[in-house]
Amino acid sequence: MKRSQLLSLICLLLVSSVCSAIKADTSGVFTNPLLGSGPDPWVIRHDGMYYYMHTTGHHLVIRKTTKMSALSQAKEVVIWTPPAKGPNARDIWAPELHRLNNKWYLYYSAGSSDSIHPQHTFVLENTAADPTTGTWTDKGQVRDTAANCFAIDGTVFTHKGKNYFIWSGHNGKDVVQRLYIARMENPWTLVSPRVEISAPQYPWEQNGINEGPEILRNAKHHVFLVFSACGCWTDNYTLGIMRLKEGADPLQASSWIKSPEPVLKAKPENGAYAPGHNGFFKSPDGKQDWIIYHANSKVAEGCGLQRNPRMQVVQWKADGSPDFGEPVKINTPIKNPSGE
Incomplete structure (x- = not known):
């Protein structure tokens, strides 16, 4: 040549x-599922970077990326492994990263090594700018007025300059999972008594389950609380929604109004069974709201690692409430978040 x-x-x-x-x-497009496995997905955006977590069951892992549509290309970083013994030694569930007071706080649910005590919620602290680096310090259990009761899926809700903790737990009398709220003194201490704000009441909340509470705000800063119901072991796991009355006190149960209908439910023909345990994030340009949630791709897959993360854009109705539509069919092209 x-x-x-x-x-x-x-x-x-x-x-x-x-x-x-x-x-x-x-x-300009991606398809769901984003990963082959990813129960209880969580996303937070900070300084142009998305940090993603999900339940692994045995440790805490973060992926970071500038594009959520390219999540599968992001490297996993193991940032914490539980101790061999103690109250937080097993069943590591539902991790959430929050940026509070210029530090990172990571909330997660865990069980005791003695296999007797129920799941509780714990928190770690990190002063590094990037949560995949630095040192995580154990700040212990987030204790409420019923510290020995089952308590999982904790999230932080900042409202009018105050931080609140919302979680799913038992009341000490039965095994129904209710949603509770308490005001926080600092990222690891609750300063007010817990208040029950939701208990299962509608047919779609069967099996006595309200869990996975997450906060979503619209453009006018109205507050919605989206939660999971029915039980992850069923194909009918679904999302419900509550609205905080404008100007109302979050610590008053009457301030929260629950919708009588679910807002995201199974769509078998789309390969979406048991959709639930969601999170929310903004597109890179800040113009779109996105929901991320897990679902099973086949019938009767239950609460295992087959649950995979999916995301789709949130539409807004004329009355200001969110419209999640239905789970987008797997392997169907979806336009990337705006600004990518």
Whole structure:
């Protein structure tokens, strides 16, 4: 091959490679599921970076990315492994990262190594700018006025300059999972008595389950609480919603109004069984709200690691309430979040 021909071939290959890369970067679509496994997904955006977590059962792992549509390309970083013994040694569930007072706080549910005590919620602290680096310090159990009761799925709700903790737990009398709220003195201490704000009451909340509470705000800063109901072991796991009355005290049970209908439910023909345990995040340009949730792709897969993370854009109704639509069919192209 002549030198000129070789140079031409090299140039052609380079152009082809560049074009392929450009095509891949500008395809503008992704498909669900985002990962093969990812129960209880959680996303937070900070300084242009998305940090993603989900339940593994045995440790805490973070992925970071600038594009949620490319989550599968993000490297997993193990940031914490539980002790061999103690109150937080097993069944590591539902991790959530929160940025409070210029520090990272990671809330998670865990059980005791003695297999007797129920799940409780614990928190870790990290002063590093990037939560995949630095040192995580154990701040212990987030204790409420019924410290020995089952308590999982804790999340932080900041409202009018105050922080509140919302979680799913038992009342000490039965095994019904209710939603509770308490005001926080600091990221690991509750300063007010707990208040029950939701208990199962509708047919779609069967099996006595209200769990996975998450806060969503609209453009006018109205507050909604989206939660999971029915039980992850069933194919009917679903999302319900509550609204905080405008100007009302979050610590008053009457301030929260529950919708009588679920807002996201199973769609078997779309490969979406038991959708639930969601989180929310903004698109890179801040113009869109997105929901991330897990679902099973096949019938009767229950609460295992087959649950996989999916995301789709949130639409807003004329009355200001969110519209999640139905779970998008798996392997169907979805337009990337705006600003990617």
